[in-house]
Amino acid sequence: MQDKDLSGLIEDESFLNYCLGKNAEDIRYWESWLKDNPGQREKIDEIKNLIILLGHEAKEREADEQYQLLRQRIVNPGKASEPLKLLRYPAWLKVAAAAAILIFAAAGFYFTRMKSVQVNPVPINLVETPMIKDHQLIKLADGSTVVLNANSRLKYPRIFNSSTREVTLLGEGYFDIRHDVSHPFIVHTGRFKITVLGTAFNIKAYNHEKKITVTVTRGKVSVSDNAKVLGVITPDHQLSYNKEDNSIVQLPVNSAKTIEWQTRDLFLDDMTMQQAAKVLEQRFNVKIRFSSENVKKCRFTGTFIHGEKLEDILRVICDFNNATYTTSTEGQVVISGAGCAE
Amino acid sequence: MRKGKDLKEEWNAFIKKESEPAFYDLYTHYFHYLSYIGLKKGFPATKVKDNINDLFLYLWENRTTLQHTLNHHNYILTAFLRKLYRKESFSSDESLKLNELEEFGMVPSAEAVHIINASSANVSRILKEYVGQLPQSQRNMVYQKFYLGLSYKEIAENNQVSINTVYNTIYKAVDKLRSLMGKEQLGILSIAITILTAIFFIFFKNR
Numbered sequence: 358m359q360d361k362d363l364s365g366l367i368e369d370e371s372f373l374n375y376c377l378g379k380n381a382e383d384i385r386y387w388e389s390w391l392k393d394n395p396g397q398r399e400k401i402d403e404i405k406n407l408i409i410l411l412g413h414e415a416k417e418r419e420a421d422e423q424y425q426l427l428r429q430r431i432v433n434p435g436k437a438s439e440p441l442k443l444l445r446y447p448a449w450l451k452v453a454a455a456a457a458i459l460i461f462a463a464a465g466f467y468f469t470r471m472k473s474v475q476v477n478p479v480p481i482n483l484v485e486t487p488m489i490k491d492h493q494l495i496k497l498a499d500g501s502t503v504v505l506n507a508n509s510r511l512k513y514p515r516i517f518n519s520s521t522r523e524v525t526l527l528g529e530g531y532f533d534i535r536h537d538v539s540h541p542f543i544v545h546t547g548r549f550k551i552t553v554l555g556t557a558f559n560i561k562a563y564n565h566e567k568k569i570t571v572t573v574t575r576g577k578v579s580v581s582d583n584a585k586v587l588g589v590i591t592p593d594h595q596l597s598y599n600k601e602d603n604s605i606v607q608l609p610v611n612s613a614k615t616i617e618w619q620t621r622d623l624f625l626d627d628m629t630m631q632q633a634a635k636v637l638e639q640r641f642n643v644k645i646r647f648s649s650e651n652v653k654k655c656r657f658t659g660t661f662i663h664g665e666k667l668e669d670i671l672r673v674i675c676d677f678n679n680a681t682y683t684t685s686t687e688g689q690v691v692i693s694g695a696g697c698a699e
Numbered sequence: 700m701r702k703g704k705d706l707k708e709e710w711n712a713f714i715k716k717e718s719e720p721a722f723y724d725l726y727t728h729y730f731h732y733l734s735y736i737g738l739k740k741g742f743p744a745t746k747v748k749d750n751i752n753d754l755f756l757y758l759w760e761n762r763t764t765l766q767h768t769l770n771h772h773n774y775i776l777t778a779f780l781r782k783l784y785r786k787e788s789f790s791s792d793e794s795l796k797l798n799e800l801e802e803f804g805m806v807p808s809a810e811a812v813h814i815i816n817a818s819s820a821n822v823s824r825i826l827k828e829y830v831g832q833l834p835q836s837q838r839n840m841v842y843q844k845f846y847l848g849l850s851y852k853e854i855a856e857n858n859q860v861s862i863n864t865v866y867n868t869i870y871k872a873v874d875k876l877r878s879l880m881g882k883e884q885l886g887i888l889s890i891a892i893t894i895l896t897a898i899f900f901i902f903f904k905n906r
Contacts (some may be wrong), residue, residue: 363713363877370850403885409875410822412845413812414830419842422835427726427752431772433761486719495720515720628710641790658716 366404369622376405377412431487485512492662494624497524500535501542504619506567508563529561530617534576549598552579558590559616570597570617623661623670630655630678630692640665644689651696652680703732703772710771714762725771726755735847743782744839744857750782825879831871836857840868 374380375387437574443612510515556576631653634645655678680694712721737747
């Protein structure tokens with residue numbers, strides 16, 4: 358059979374269907390064509406790979422870019438859908454704009470070369486929480502958790518795919534980081550960098566406050582700015598940086614007090630009733646029993662951050678899971694219910 | 700491959716806990732699904748995108764009132780079609796018909812992840828840099844052709860350009876990436892896909 362060139366293959370919808378695994382008949386046709394033309398296999402595989410990779414990368418970018426536009430609208434509700442309209446200027450304006458961009462690009466290129474500045478690649482798998490109103494638990498891809506305080510936000514990758522795990526914090530957060538020596542965990546806040554391997558610590562870095570404080574409850578934490586290490590903090594110690602006079606103070610603290618803001622939070626995140634009961638037993642020092650097996654398996658998610666009483670929590674999760682609870686005279690809690698159909 | 704209906708947990712996390720990661724997952728899933736439907740129905744690409752973002756802005760702003768939505772998939776699909784057709788009363792019957800629409804293959808993307816994992820960091824870097832510098836309109840066409848799998852004719856109509864323009868754009872994208880990858884990376888790629896085909900074969904057989 359004939360030698361296929363790239364241009365002919367790209368024009369051929371049936372070949373593209375084969376590459377994307379779309380149409381059984383086209384797949385069969387090309388499989389058998391490849392059997393008859395084994396010499397072409399390598400080239401065809403190459404092209405198929407390129408097509409799959411291009412589709413994947415374009416898809417990721419496309420969704421991410423549109424999501425960023427959506428986020429801007431969520432954050433600034435006043436400017437609804439303005440950015441998109443920009444694309445519809447008359448043609449002559451586009452030419453003028455293109456010319457202008459070209460001039461700036463050329464200038465930019467020149468200056469970039471002069472200073473040999475490294476341009477950072479645009480991160481595409483970033484998630485940024487909205488400015489949260491209450492406390493929120495964020496689970497990172499590596500199993501680490503962050504509890505964000507009110508008026509804080511965290512920017513983090515959905516997947517950690519480089520040699521370090523890096524996030525950016527604005528406001529206050531309590532970090533509990535999964536130990537991983539080969540992938541240091543770095544929190545950026547303002548011009549500071551907090552580097553850890555696996556520990557628990559609290560960072561308070563609100564824009565409107567003049568101090569940034571880092572407090573460690575477990576493990577060891579290193580704080581640095583662009584130039585140098587400012588300090589290494591150990592448990593029950595706090596490093597505090599004063600933005601006004603640039604002074605740094607390290608002092609012993611009772612770290613339990615610093616993290617008190619979130620210790621009463623209860624995040625029952627995608628748990629079964631049985632798992633939730635374990636958490637509640639520990640927190641409130643009670644015994645919880647189930648009168649039926651089915652209800653143990655009910656799965657749910659709930660957050661209690663206002664220091665709710667055990668009764669309030671039980672009432673909410675029982676209501677939600679079609680169950681009821683009673684308290685026996687010895688103080689034991691018994692949960693019963695028909696279970697959850699899913 | 701996950702379908703819209705499988706995203707119930709994400710929907711619940713978004714509605715009940717205002718989880719943004721869950722919202723992001725819902726968005727990225729439905730962005731592709733709704734793009735596919737809108738473009739297949741012949742609507743202009745820009746209009747489809749605008750409508751998707753309008754809809755998700757609405758979902759975000761009204762998340763507390765959506766507590767009682769039982770079938771999030773039908774809700775999202777119907778709301779989208781209503782916006783698209785500017786019809787207040789798009790019956791759920793009409794959207795049910797569309798519901799049957801195959802949730803087009805996302806397998807290529809799963810394959811891509813395997814290829815990237817199995818090959819060198821160079822492959823992924825070259826790919827990201829190249830696609831990153833493509834003008835938006837060209838990247839759009841690459842997306843519609845190589846991910847959504849639309850035909851050249853459909854892409855030409857949705858983007859109001861000639862078929863030849865689409866074809867040239869697509870051809871150049873592959874040709875350029877091929878030359879950027881160079882012989883050595885391409886060799887690694889071929890090995891990656893051979894292994895992959897075996898994996899997918901097993902994967903499908905086991906199901």
